[in-house]
Amino acid sequence: MNDTKAMFLHCTATGIAPRLERHYDAGFQPTAAYRARLPDMLEAVDPIPGQPVGIQQVGVSNFRLPLRFRTASGETVMLETSVTATVSLAANLRGIHMGRIVRSFYAHQNEVITVSALERILGECQRQTGTTGARLKLTFSFPRLQRALRSGLQGYQFYKVSFEGRVDAAGVFRKFIGFDYVYASTCPCSAELAEHARSERDVYSVPHSQRSKARLRVEVAPNASLNIEDLQQRCSDALKTETQVMVKREDEQAFAELNGAHLKFVEDAARLLYKELDGDERIHDFQVVCSHLESLHSHDAVSVICKGLPGGFTADFDDFRSLVC
Numbered sequence: 001m002n003d004t005k006a007m008f009l010h011c012t013a014t015g016i017a018p019r020l021e022r023h024y025d026a027g028f029q030p031t032a033a034y035r036a037r038l039p040d041m042l043e044a045v046d047p048i049p050g051q052p053v054g055i056q057q058v059g060v061s062n063f064r065l066p067l068r069f070r071t072a073s074g075e076t077v078m079l080e081t082s083v084t085a086t087v088s089l090a091a092n093l094r095g096i097h098m099g100r101i102v103r104s105f106y107a108h109q110n111e112v113i114t115v116s117a118l119e120r121i122l123g124e125c126q127r128q129t130g131t132t133g134a135r136l137k138l139t140f141s142f143p144r145l146q147r148a149l150r151s152g153l154q155g156y157q158f159y160k161v162s163f164e165g166r167v168d169a170a171g172v173f174r175k176f177i178g179f180d181y182v183y184a185s186t187c188p189c190s191a192e193l194a195e196h197a198r199s200e201r202d203v204y205s206v207p208h209s210q211r212s213k214a215r216l217r218v219e220v221a222p223n224a225s226l227n228i229e230d231l232q233q234r235c236s237d238a239l240k241t242e243t244q245v246m247v248k249r250e251d252e253q254a255f256a257e258l259n260g261a262h263l264k265f266v267e268d269a270a271r272l273l274y275k276e277l278d279g280d281e282r283i284h285d286f287q288v289v290c291s292h293l294e295s296l297h298s299h300d301a302v303s304v305i306c307k308g309l310p311g312g313f314t315a316d317f318d319d320f321r322s323l324v325c
Helices: 032-036 096-108 118-129 188-201 228-239 249-261 266-278
Strands: 055-070 076-089 136-147 154-167 175-184 209-220 283-292 301-306
Touching: 055 096, 055 136, 076 096, 076 118, 096 118, 118 136, 118 154, 118 175, 136 228, 154 228, 175 188, 175 228, 175 266, 175 283, 209 228, 209 266, 228 266, 266 283, 266 301
Parallel strands: none
Antiparallel strands: 055 076, 076 136, 136 154, 154 175, 175 209, 209 283, 283 301
16 A cells, blocks of 8 residues: 555655665765775766767856955955856866866965966866866956045945956967946936026926946956056046945035036947047957936936957947846
């Protein structure tokens, strides 16, 4: 009868014990000989499932650890960092030791990480896994003190940053920085119409403004270094209207004046950033994506621009919802 059947892992309602005993041996310590006998799937000779072709990227995504980064002033800050690391896989190999990717990176947890240092870390990762092409991307939130416009108050502004390194099959290393910058944008058209209403009909009205975001992806020139603060300054010089952290009334008034002095469409924002980045010799190539989260419309205004180098970044971007801020 069904109620008398034993189960494999659980007791039955009638009290029959499971066929298999489950327990965790907390006191067991593996010896070197024991570890040497552990099965290794890379030694299996079974046919590769599916089509036996090479894989361009295989690895791990979003393993996190605290890493040290250097500010422009020379200080170091420890930040929670999300790491994505992938390598290429030859057609005759079934898999890689993904744990080695994580372990190889933990060896650098006490170092100060720069985007240029990723070349050395990638080389070690390749040697650990026996592969050729490799990619490494670090994503973190970078704090920087921002001074209020007029009151002198200070507060921390946080920037989403990524360091990325790539090594191709020929051993050529390329380094990239991603940077998100949040600013305010006031529509030139609505500002003009508001002034028209005041002048022609003595009607008070307010131009529409919105929180906006620019996402930069830059390729750093081979022998150059570029600080996070450098990118923040480029954005600030171009757009002028970064959102504020700490404000008193005089700061809020100043911000209204600042936006009035620097009206901009989303197209203007892209071109202003283009001018700033194109004039920096440390930046080999770049892509800029801007999104103005419209307060007039129920949709956003977006623009994408790139430097236009042959074989470089393109204006291919469609994940605009990731720019909501």
